[in-house]
Amino acid sequence: MMTGSEFKRRRTQLMRMMGPGSIAILPAAPMARRNRDAYYRYRPDSDFFYLTGFPEPNAVVVLIPGRKQAEYILFCQERDPEKEAWDGPRYGQEGAKAVFSADDSFPIGDLDEILPRMLEQCERVFYAMGCSIELDKQMSEWISGIREKSRAGVQGPLEFVALDHYLHDMRLYKSRSEIKIMRDAARISAKAHVQAMKTCRPGLGEWQLEAELVHTCTAAGARDQAYSPIVGGGANACVLHYTENRAELRDGDLLLIDAGCELDCYASDITRTFPVNGRFSSPQRALYELVLRAQLAAIDKVRPGNHWNDPHMAAVRVITKGLVELGILKGYVPTLIKNEAYKRFYMHRTGHWLGMDVHDVGDYKVDGEWRLLEPGMVLTVEPGLYIPEGCKGVAKKWWNIGIRIEDDVVVTRSGCEVLTRDAPKGVAEIETLMGGSGLANQV
Ligand code: GLY
Numbered sequence: 490m491m492t493g494s495e496f497k498r499r500r501t502q503l504m505r506m507m508g509p510g511s512i513a514i515l516p517a518a519p520m521a522r523r524n525r526d527a528y529y530r531y532r533p534d535s536d537f538f539y540l541t542g543f544p545e546p547n548a549v550v551v552l553i554p555g556r557k558q559a560e561y562i563l564f565c566q567e568r569d570p571e572k573e574a575w576d577g578p579r580y581g582q583e584g585a586k587a588v589f590s591a592d593d594s595f596p597i598g599d600l601d602e603i604l605p606r607m608l609e610q611c612e613r614v615f616y617a618m619g620c621s622i623e624l625d626k627q628m629s630e631w632i633s634g635i636r637e638k639s640r641a642g643v644q645g646p647l648e649f650v651a652l653d654h655y656l657h658d659m660r661l662y663k664s665r666s667e668i669k670i671m672r673d674a675a676r677i678s679a680k681a682h683v684q685a686m687k688t689c690r691p692g693l694g695e696w697q698l699e700a701e702l703v704h705t706c707t708a709a710g711a712r713d714q715a716y717s718p719i720v721g722g723g724a725n726a727c728v729l730h731y732t733e734n735r736a737e738l739r740d741g742d743l744l745l746i747d748a749g750c751e752l753d754c755y756a757s758d759i760t761r762t763f764p765v766n767g768r769f770s771s772p773q774r775a776l777y778e779l780v781l782r783a784q785l786a787a788i789d790k791v792r793p794g795n796h797w798n799d800p801h802m803a804a805v806r807v808i809t810k811g812l813v814e815l816g817i818l819k820g821y822v823p824t825l826i827k828n829e830a831y832k833r834f835y836m837h838r839t840g841h842w843l844g845m846d847v848h849d850v851g852d853y854k855v856d857g858e859w860r861l862l863e864p865g866m867v868l869t870v871e872p873g874l875y876i877p878e879g880c881k882g883v884a885k886k887w888w889n890i891g892i893r894i895e896d897d898v899v900v901t902r903s904g905c906e907v908l909t910r911d912a913p914k915g916v917a918e919i920e921t922l923m924g925g926s927g928l929a930n931q932v
């Protein structure tokens with residue numbers, strides 16, 4: 490769990506960047522409806538939670554650096570014994586101050602009355618337009634209301650600044666406590682993948698392995714998945730966003746599992762690919778070892794001073810050369826790389842930032858150049874190869890093989906740390922864990 494002092498440090502850092510005369514306004518996420526009157530379990534907006542740690546919907550945080558009465562103001566739901574009897578306790582205004590260290594707190598219903606008066610005293614508004622239609626509408630009403638008062642000498646804000654840009658740059662650099670949570674999340678997900686490998690055998694359904702994954706994470710305290718698990722056997726492994734998970738697993742096929750839990754609002758994201766029967770066939774093994782070599786080469790490029798695209802290019806080089814050696818691509822490797830011939834089989838990039846969101850925030854380029862990697866940044870490294878059935882010009886023995894190997898990696902001062910290292914990925918390791926030729930599963 491994140492401590493109150495860490496949330497405070499973030500607000501202080503943001504307010505220092507904003508400077509005096511500024512106001513930041515950020516709404517909580519609404520409840521997400523599943524259907525009719527059934528709702529998903531509440532997940533706070535990552536930016537809102539990053540600044541406040543406040544876990545309820547119907548709230549707005551306001552930061553006004555240098556304001557004497559209160560710099561940190563939290564608008565939130567009022568206590569309501571009748572509603573609380575149905576939906577559980579609320580913090581209310583007292584809790585917002587006592588537990589979440591707000592300097593002041595008001596009922597969310599008073600926003601329309603109080604916020605325009607705060608706004609009109611500021612020159613610069615830090616606000617993420619387009620995130621909440623409701624608040625965007627209120628904001629434009631407040632601003633036009635202030636403009637109408639201009640003859641009375643009220644000036645109001647002169648400048649609007651994208652709050653998300655500032656927050657997302659902060660979120661890109663993970664603190665020690667954030668990395669600790671991400672390490673815990675990664676460990677739980679790795680355990681879930683091991684459980685899936687141990688359970689897997691021909692004849693089981695993809696959904697049954699999904700159940701193993703979710704059970705392992707939930708039992709370890711990580712009650713949400715960071716994204717819908719992908720459990721795809723055979724041809725399904727070639728569908729990048731396959732989440733149906735309703736096919737039966739077949740002897741001789743590979744299985745691709747891309748699944749990671751969320752812990753305390755931090756994501757993990759692991760992919761492992763292994764044989765349903767516990768033993769790689771020789772074409773499967775050849776392609777698997779190629780993806781693994783590409784992944785290790787990419788991880789080797791994750792260190793301070795290298796730029797965002799270095800791991801991707803390392804993976805592309807290994808994959809292109811390997812595909813030529815296997816006869817799947819034909820031609821001169823540098824030309825094939827230049828022409829992006831590998832994209833037929835490797836169509837996604839080698840990774841993304843990882844944090845509170847699985848595809849986390851933060852710019853990949855700065856001033857048109859790939860961003861340099863710095864300690865505290867967390868990214869995934871996930872090359873893959875996908876050869877669907879009927880793939881033109883490719884021998885049949887390679888068909889229906891989809892492979893991705895994905896780890897979560899934090900940049901350290903001297904290189905990197907693989908947070909998801911507990912999930913096995915070597916051929917021998919996997920085959921041993923799964924009982925060789927699946928015999929262990931048959932006795
Ligand atoms: N699971 C989504 C991804 O790997 O990016």
Ligand code: MN
Nearest residue numbers: 758869871895
């Ligand atoms: Mn990923």
Ligand code: MN
Nearest residue numbers: 747758759895
């Ligand atoms: Mn993934």
